Amino acid sequence: MFKHESIETNSGLLIVLTLVAISIGGLVEIVPLHYINETVEDVKDPATGLEVVRPYTPLEQRGRDIYIREGCYTCHSQMIRPFRDEDLRYGHYSLAAESKYDHPFQWGSKRTGPDLARVGGKYSNEWQVQHLKAPRSVVPESIMPNYPWLTETDLDLSDLQDRMVALKRVGVPYSQTTVEYEDNVKKFGEEVAKKLDINQAEANLIAQAKAGNYDGNPNNISEMDALVAYLQVLGTMVDFKKFDEDHFIQFR
């Protein structure tokens, strides 16, 4: 009557069967997402047919590294859920396609601070810099810590290419060969493809930092330059005015 006894008295078997039992939930919920066609939306510019969601430029990607290093994700999520209150506060709900090049993704559910999925372009660079250095100087009721060292620390570029190669291995289409570059030209257009070329990473990063001058100091490329460049691109790649809402509903 108690067949359990044979399991309970055999710890090896118990471990194996426990793992099988608890894996089922994950397997059933996660694995199919890789096979279901509608999981990641198809977001191509209606006019040009090019992909509008692109991998981060080297500068933005380094900013993202700093975002993760400083633990911004412990208080800020990056996913707007499809609810009316979220739509009204943060803007259009996040698409799966918008974080398809994020490794690791920054969705999160802990919102001590506001969601940042669409913070790009919402504030000026000057505001972002001031706010990161001393949040309470612009938002008195804020409880965010100060990050004054970001403007004073030069951005480390030594392992820039290695970082991009690592991301390429997990599926981010940065290009190393001419063939890969040509693929990117077809997929994203020439202008974007140039920025995704690992061989040109450092030159691209410096050019973007100089042109953007995100931290207000043209003489150096600081960690602040990178972080603000990253924040300013968040949620801005898809121009929702170009799409009928219906397009995104069809993917669910």
Place this chain on the structure above:
Amino acid sequence: MATPVKDPLTGAETTGHVWDDSLQEFNNPLPRWWLWTFYGTIIFTILYWVMYPSWPIGNTYLKGIGNDITYKTDAGEEKTTHWNMRALLAHDMQNGAEAIKQQEYLAKVGAASYEQIAQDPDMSSFVRSYGVGMFGDNCAACHQSGGQGVVGQFPNLVDDDWLWGGDTTAIENTIRHGRLGYMPAYSKTFDETQLNQVANYVLTLSGEPAVDAAAAAEGQKIFQGQAGGCYMCHTKEGTGMHAQGSANLTDKVWTIANLPAAETPEAKLEAVKAVIHNGVKRQMPVFGKDGRNLSDTEIKVLVAYLQQMSGGATAQ
């Protein structure tokens, strides 16, 4: 294999396991309510599988039956689809009671004049509740949540002093098209003496005591003459021009030089000198088309909200 045994003392069944010679365990059945709740959750699960998107099948999935959602596309076409959060949101934004009410009010405010909004208690309170969210989202980052601004950086919106004009048309323009506040730096034009003279004069304009009265008299000549040309934007009287966004220097309101924080006349003079020396360059972003893309109605709500916030005083 252990066999169930009846415990001689209580008559209850035990599991039959025996540990340490004599330790045994009662085999008490689960309470009925618990067991039936458990069966109930299993039945609920099956209903849920049938009604809502559930099991994956190849590269698609069961989409659920019996609770389709109808929504309108942006193109105006009516569509019905299986239950999903995105369609539900579209439906909610189009048909939800609050959403419809909000759209009605927005349409009403959009069609009304500012006087009508101010006089209608319903529209006023709508503007107050909708506007506080819009202000928090779009304006408070710079002008602060109370609209008090930051001296030296972002103008105060709750006083009666308006750099670019305080009537509704002017405020609308400011929000829609943004503003570029600019005063040239006089670092190259003025030497130290001239800078001191002009700054002394500027102090006297708003009734502050001059640190050096003789210098102030000289400063007046520079201010009102070609040497400085200050009058071209600030006017001969120093009252400023809304068309240029040039500050009125004769009142006690200071938006760039932080005079309220300066305690001594000398400190005040230094603060004014710094502004003249460095000039001013401030930008208010575009919130209309090509900027943050607020609709005309949203801009109207913001203007009406600002009117309420600044105590209704929008006089020029």
